[in-house]
Amino acid sequence: MPDGPVGDPGTRRDAADPVDPVVRLGPRVDESLAVALERLRAERGARVVVLDLGEAEGTWDDVAHRALLARCVRAVLATDLPVVAVLGDRVTTATCAVALACDAVVADRSTSVQIAPPAVGGLSLTLPAAVGRLRARRMLLLGEAVTAVSAADWGVVTHLAPSGSTARARADAVVRALLEADALTLAGTRRVLDADLAARLEEALAHEDRTASLLARHAAR
Template structure:
């Protein structure tokens, strides 16, 4: 079977691509684990100087796969947390190339990058509450650090789409670029980072983590505990049923 992600080495560039375009790159535990393996390996002196994370087709990622035979569980949360930490703690810079919607944990992972470049036509969405869940993948730390508690709450509780230009204006992402120049801009920034002062990038990233994300690990633990409880609720069951039946959920609060 074809692996659900592509891992490609291009000189000093490691390109990791979620590769389930027919499912809008809905993420499975396997995909998250394979991506985390690749990122962690790159951080061990392999000659990689920049990591590029992208999605094949018309989406970056639609979030966790709710349409498969097996629903996401704590193992999925653990794999997502591992990837988020790998993206933040690897010394090399990480560039997320968001060519289409970044939804749910896909949004969390896009925001865990150091540089996040998005097509102007796309959007970011924390859709967790639409299926009776809470944000995960580190979103409860990443968002308030970037855009403040009020805007983070708006995204987390109201599940509003944030268009890429507004995301850049808020400081949620670093770049929103016209669709027709997106690929060129991603390549330009990739080469700039790959040719930059690697040791200085590593020290800068470490310092930014220390000052802006000191609670990331504890946030991941809180998210894991909360999500594990929510997986057992009637609202989650209703949210998944509504998602699969393409209708609005009717939550009971239980």
């Protein structure tokens, strides 16, 4: 195995080299991320996806940006590959929406999560499922910043980097564990676990979009 992080995008390979089983994407939630996620089925030899989630493009009172976010969430759920999200220091509404569609969410202890209404990107489904009905309201309605430790306790973060380590190092350990598992078993289990979310997602996205559009018109008065 080469030195450096698993799936290090800086590692160059010749055509004869084996395909890297780790696809690393990010850090921006933008058009290029949506396209890359939608093309994952064509990634020959890929086994795990790592999303380094940083900034999100645009404002979510804009219909085009909401559609872009919905594309990213749909693509994460549609792939047969396990997806590991690595959070940055500051997690806002859009990056939280993408992260909660993933299979593992890794954070540093310095990370904070602060989201604001309206719910977009399926958050009306995924956030209550992760943290519970009342905590979801606390996060969305009050906009309180949540520490990494609390986010892990509540269910937004699945893996918290230990003191003296980093989210990237913790994510590499998660990736190694996934690479050791049977790919078909992982894909089948993901489909079963995501079946209810996938069945309800489009209705939730449509409801979120109508609400966001209404609130945007109200704010413009």
